[in-house]
Amino acid sequence: MKLKESQTYLNLARAYAGECQARTRYEFIEYGARYNGYKNIADIIDEIIYQEFNHARMFYTFIQKSEEKQIDNIEVSAGFPFREKWDLQENLRLASLDEEKESGIYDEFAKTAETEGFPEIAQLFLDVKAVEEYHRQIFLELYTQMKDKTLYKKDNPVTWICADCGYMATSEEAWDECPLCKAKQGSIKLILKAKMLNTKIEKCN
Secondary structure (H helix, E strand, C coil), X not given: CCHHHCHXXXXXXXXXXXHHHHHHHHHHHHHHHHHCCCHXXXXXXXXXXXXXXXXXXXXXXXXXXXXXXXXXXXXXXXXXXXXXXXXXHHXXXXXXXXXXXXXXXXXXXXXXXXXXXXXXXXXHHHHHHHHHHHHHHHHHHHHHHHHHCCCCEEEEEEEEEECCCCCEEEEEECCCECCCCCCEHHHECCCCCCCCCCXXXXXXX
């Protein structure tokens, strides 16, 4: 089966569109975090934004590798979330739900690609799915810590680190202002438990 005649071809286009929209939604969240003084949250989300960009790039690359010399248009129909408002805490929760749904979609896309005889694309969907699950964990943990007011306060002493100057101190509660460089609390590196799942990663050019 030729790629351009397959459902996988359309799924690649849907995945590309989804990643582009996710990237933009997360830019809204990153902006909200930085605007509200949560510099380190913004930096964490900024990394996710760049990863979503690269997911889109990889899907786009496979589309461009199809048998067509010139792709003027691909007709795709899909639903995308428009739930986020200008509320940082709620948007973190919604982003975790979006990532969970996306992981399920990529699982189905991988099965279709395998059935249609595109194992490399199937592996790409599975690899991206694993990263999206990691993103889900990060968004959910940021939301939970913000809701429970544990971003900068823990039950036991931990080591807090200023991302701006590297100053470190061990205590249950972080400083409001860095004793060394005077950076605000939002510059403190956050303590997250999210872990990347073990997955076989194939090189994608």
